[in-house]
Amino acid sequence: MFGRKSGAGAVKSAEALRLVNVTKSYGMSENAVKALDDVSLSLASGSFTAVMGPSGSGKSTLLQCAAGLDRADEGMVLVDGERMSGATEAQLTRFRRDRIGFIFQQYNLLPTLDVVQNTTLPLKLAGRRIDRARAERILGQVGLGDRLHHRPDTLSGGQRQRIAVARALVTDPSVIFADEPTGALDTRSARDVLSLLQETVRFHGATVVMVTHDPVAASYADSVIFLADGKLAGQMTAPTADAVAERLAHLGDPDHDTTPHHTDHHGVPEYANPYESGYRSDESSTNDYRFDDYSVLRMGA
Numbered sequence: 001m002f003g004r005k006s007g008a009g010a011v012k013s014a015e016a017l018r019l020v021n022v023t024k025s026y027g028m029s030e031n032a033v034k035a036l037d038d039v040s041l042s043l044a045s046g047s048f049t050a051v052m053g054p055s056g057s058g059k060s061t062l063l064q065c066a067a068g069l070d071r072a073d074e075g076m077v078l079v080d081g082e083r084m085s086g087a088t089e090a091q092l093t094r095f096r097r098d099r100i101g102f103i104f105q106q107y108n109l110l111p112t113l114d115v116v117q118n119t120t121l122p123l124k125l126a127g128r129r130i131d132r133a134r135a136e137r138i139l140g141q142v143g144l145g146d147r148l149h150h151r152p153d154t155l156s157g158g159q160r161q162r163i164a165v166a167r168a169l170v171t172d173p174s175v176i177f178a179d180e181p182t183g184a185l186d187t188r189s190a191r192d193v194l195s196l197l198q199e200t201v202r203f204h205g206a207t208v209v210m211v212t213h214d215p216v217a218a219s220y221a222d223s224v225i226f227l228a229d230g231k232l233a234g235q236m237t238a239p240t241a242d243a244v245a246e247r248l249a250h251l252g253d254p255d256h257d258t259t260p261h262h263t264d265h266h267g268v269p270e271y272a273n274p275y276e277s278g279y280r281s282d283e284s285s286t287n288d289y290r291f292d293d294y295s296v297l298r299m300g301a
Helices: 059-066 089-099 115-125 132-141 157-169 187-204 241-249 295-299
Strands: 015-026 033-044 048-052 074-079 100-103 175-179 208-211 223-228 231-237
Touching: 015 059, 033 059, 033 074, 033 231, 048 059, 048 187, 059 074, 059 175, 059 208, 089 100, 100 157, 115 132, 115 157, 132 157, 157 175, 157 187, 187 208, 223 241, 231 241
Parallel strands: 048 208, 048 223, 100 175, 175 208
Antiparallel strands: 015 033, 015 074, 223 231
């Protein structure tokens, strides 16, 4: 388990994320709430997938179980071909440090560190060599090449989120999980960050899984997965904001079911990147967040 090489240059699986019959409940006995109910899916490496659904649909629970932040009650989770289910807490911690990137709505930057130091923090926490030149190159690619030694409080919200994107990229992760990454941003900054996420897929070969409430944000993804009451409720490729909003309005309506009928030999729906770049251009605003400040440090503790 967790034996594959990590970091820049590591060979990645063609399948970035797989969930097989994943179930997760909160509470006890008759008061238990089933946040995820027998969810199975497969996401290809190098894809940008949005996860949508109403509040309480299981979006954030799916992200947390997929990222190893929480454990499923039943089923199997694999990231980059590595099985998360059954791993010890120490193994999960090391795996998150090395192979998973996180982008949060509220940035989770340390105010006493400058841009470069915040970006390389995951490497320091993991005890890995800090390649400052590579970090600065990534920061240049996200538009912060002239802000390397600035502190977060001197930067705009959009610039802070760009640091968060660079921080997620610096470990060359198997998957980047983004939970409402534009929720604290103005429309223009949100659009810039969403375009930047597209570029991480196109130019860095990253795999991005983004939880969002906003149809416009979802329209930047290659595909959208819909959840309702803890179950998969459909999927859309090459999404537009209007089409996503229409689909959300009809979740549960069989006439609007877009659940993919193409499955692998295990019966797991396959969500592949439907086109090379997945580019969209539009505006975005969201307003939901469940991770508190400095949680990025606790993940690596």
